[in-house]
Amino acid sequence: MTRKIFSSILSVSVIVLLLCLISISGILYGYFGNVIKKELRTEADIMVQQIEEDDTYLQNMNAIDNRVTLVDADGKVLFDSQADPADMENHNGRQEIKEARADGDSTVTRYSDTLSTKTIYYAKALPDGKVLRIAQQQSMAVLLLKGVVAPFIAILVAIVILATILSRVIAKRIVEPINDLDLDDSEEEEPYHELAPLVTKIRQQNHRIQRQLEEMEREQKEFKEITNNMGEGFLLLDKNLEILSFNKAAIELLGYGDEEAPDSAFELNRSKSFRMAIEDALSGKHAQNLLETEGKCYSVMASPAFEADEVVGCVVIVVDVTEKEQRDRLRREFTSNVSHELKTPLTTIYGVSDMMAEGIVKPNDVKSFGKNIREESGRMIQLIDDIIQLSRLDEDAPLDDELPVDLFDTAHDVIDRLRDHAKERGISLYLDGESSVITGSPALCDEIIYNLCENAIKYNKENGSVTITVHDLREGTELIVEDTGIGIPYEYRNRVFERFFRVDKSHSQVVDGTGLGLSIVKHAVARMGGTIEVDSVEGAGTKMIIRFPRK
Numbered sequence: 333m334t335r336k337i338f339s340s341i342l343s344v345s346v347i348v349l350l351l352c353l354i355s356i357s358g359i360l361y362g363y364f365g366n367v368i369k370k371e372l373r374t375e376a377d378i379m380v381q382q383i384e385e386d387d388t389y390l391q392n393m394n395a396i397d398n399r400v401t402l403v404d405a406d407g408k409v410l411f412d413s414q415a416d417p418a419d420m421e422n423h424n425g426r427q428e429i430k431e432a433r434a435d436g437d438s439t440v441t442r443y444s445d446t447l448s449t450k451t452i453y454y455a456k457a458l459p460d461g462k463v464l465r466i467a468q469q470q471s472m473a474v475l476l477l478k479g480v481v482a483p484f485i486a487i488l489v490a491i492v493i494l495a496t497i498l499s500r501v502i503a504k505r506i507v508e509p510i511n512d513l514d515l516d517d518s519e520e521e522e523p524y525h526e527l528a529p530l531v532t533k534i535r536q537q538n539h540r541i542q543r544q545l546e547e548m549e550r551e552q553k554e555f556k557e558i559t560n561n562m563g564e565g566f567l568l569l570d571k572n573l574e575i576l577s578f579n580k581a582a583i584e585l586l587g588y589g590d591e592e593a594p595d596s597a598f599e600l601n602r603s604k605s606f607r608m609a610i611e612d613a614l615s616g617k618h619a620q621n622l623l624e625t626e627g628k629c630y631s632v633m634a635s636p637a638f639e640a641d642e643v644v645g646c647v648v649i650v651v652d653v654t655e656k657e658q659r660d661r662l663r664r665e666f667t668s669n670v671s672h673e674l675k676t677p678l679t680t681i682y683g684v685s686d687m688m689a690e691g692i693v694k695p696n697d698v699k700s701f702g703k704n705i706r707e708e709s710g711r712m713i714q715l716i717d718d719i720i721q722l723s724r725l726d727e728d729a730p731l732d733d734e735l736p737v738d739l740f741d742t743a744h745d746v747i748d749r750l751r752d753h754a755k756e757r758g759i760s761l762y763l764d765g766e767s768s769v770i771t772g773s774p775a776l777c778d779e780i781i782y783n784l785c786e787n788a789i790k791y792n793k794e795n796g797s798v799t800i801t802v803h804d805l806r807e808g809t810e811l812i813v814e815d816t817g818i819g820i821p822y823e824y825r826n827r828v829f830e831r832f833f834r835v836d837k838s839h840s841q842v843v844d845g846t847g848l849g850l851s852i853v854k855h856a857v858a859r860m861g862g863t864i865e866v867d868s869v870e871g872a873g874t875k876m877i878i879r880f881p882r883k
Contacts, residue, residue, distance in 0.1 A: 339592050341499035372398065372454035372466045376437075380456055380464055398468045403429055403672030405461035423465075428455040432463050440711055491680075497796050565630075571614055571643060573597045585650045597648070607829040609634040613646035622657075623650075629657040677708035737777045739811055740767045740802040744783045747800065754789050760797040761785070768804035770880045772860040780856050781813070782875050783849040788815035789876075815875075820868040828866065829854040 375398065382389040383402075390402060390411045402411040407424025423429050432455035440453045455465040458636040513531065556579075559566045565582030569575060573596050586601040594600055596809030597610060605621035612619035613634035623630040637645040665745045684701045687693050693701055740763075747761045754761050770777075781800065788798040796816040803810040820828055829850050857864045857878055868874040 333786065341495065341502060345495035345499070346492060349491055353484060353488065368452055368468050369454065371604040372439070372452065372468055373437070373456075376454055376456045376466050379466070380458060383458065383464065398466050401465040401467070403463045403465065409495045410462070423463075426453075426455075428453040428465060429463050431455070432457045432465075433461075519634050563652070563858050565648075567597065567600075567612065567648040567650070568637075569597050569614075569644040569648065573610070573614075574668070576645070582648075582650055585628075585652060587625060606632055610646060610648065613648070614643055616643050620651075626651065627654075629654045677712045681705050734771055735774055737772050737774050738767050738769050738771050739777060739781070739809060740765060741812075742774070742777050743800045743802060746778065746785055749782070750785050750789065753786075754798065756796040757789060757792065759792050760795075761791050762797060762799040763802075764799060765802035766804050768802050768809040770860070771883055772880070773856075776856040776860060780853050780878070781811070783853050784813040787849055788813055788817060788874070792816070792817035796873075806882075808879055811880075813876045813878075814873065816873040819870040819872050820866065820874055821870050823875055825866045825868060829864075 379389070379393075379400065386392075390400065390413075393400070393413075396413065398413075400411070400413040401409060401423070403423045404410050407422040407429070409420040409423055411417060412420060417476070427442075428438045428440040431440070436455070437456040440455075441450065442453070443450050451467050451469050453465055453467045455463050457463050559577075560581075562579060562581055565585040566579045567575060567582050568577040575595065575597055583600075586606075598607060601623075603623055603625065605623045609619040609621045609632045613636045616636050618636070619632075619634045621632045623632050623640075628654075631651045633649045633651070635647050636643045637647060684705055688698070688701060743763055745761055751761060775836035785798055785800065792798065792815050798816075799812075799814045801810075801812040801814070803812075854864055860880065861883075862878055862880040865877040866874065867877060
């Protein structure tokens, strides 16, 4: 604006000065023309008077600047101060000569072909019929103007310089109040009344924009808080794969090291399933792929974003489905294992019953065959009971029979029930520690200790021992079941709680059981808020340590 005001003021000043120069030049040009005519008239009067007194005046006249011509009554040139009269044509046809003979004198301005210039002619008739003519070129006026123009140009330059300085100062003074105007303050008055409508509209527009910005910031903050608190990863990409928006979960789930996301989505993750999901979305299709990395499973869902029926980007959601995939895998394995475990006794029962139905069993063998059917049926019933128990524990429903339970007394009862079974294997059972009461399910506590002791007896060495220790600690109760059995290899310590998992496959063929005991123990301990830990050395025995925090 300052530059505009400055250039406008300077331009107006220069134009006005130029117009003044042209106007003054025109006025001076006309003024000097009249002065020349007046000088010619005065000079002609003097010469006429001198000629009347002395006929030889013109021949004896000193050199003058103006051209003097004397024409007789017939139009013949008698004298000319700048040309030879003998070479000159008859002048009776000249306008100034004719008008002088008719009116006494005449002033004519015309372009002279002879002199190639514009000339002013003044002619005066003499009493004897002769005509005296004096001529002066119009260039004299131009020369006078040139003399005036030089100082005028100097004045013009000075005025332009002064106008430049003044225009800068004036422009600054005009603009400064406008620049200092606070458009956010509706109470402040405008520096110029002419700006009031504009300033009012600008302030209204500023308030509207401010409200819109605040609304956008609020929505953006809400969106960021929502996305950052999502467990799922969120990415918003344009069609050039540049990341427009993201949340922390996306960075963490996709395994990118930095807290800030890279510019490109493929820098974030280069796996094939991730790329294919995004490429399908950018082609206009909804895509969902499974991404597996570092023992984790993620579901990558990508949907195209449209604008005027054109794909302009895509939205990517990354969900951690590791637990679901693990559950699905466990369910498949569980189904397979249950089928396998049920198939063996069913096959035995079917084979024995088929032989009995066909009558090929000897009467003396019926009893042993019946015993075989009973044992296999009992094994099936035990397996089904364990599966039902696991299903109940998986439901995470509150325990209905939470009561005070003394683990020392419970362990004592379990030892009494397993003493005969242990004696068959030559296993010694010991109980150590003191009374310690927890709040829990008596049935689950009994099952925990019973399953741990039964496993310790099954997988123990001949003439080995099983020791149950109960500690009443300040932070809670500690239950330890320790045996001198075959032990658990280090790589299998975390897997012994899996359903149907057995460390020694060959040994498991001669050991009765469903393979669900330790899995039931782990779930039961977790349901009562406890933890279980395995401490084992292969070939030297196993120690199961259970801790229940004090409530």
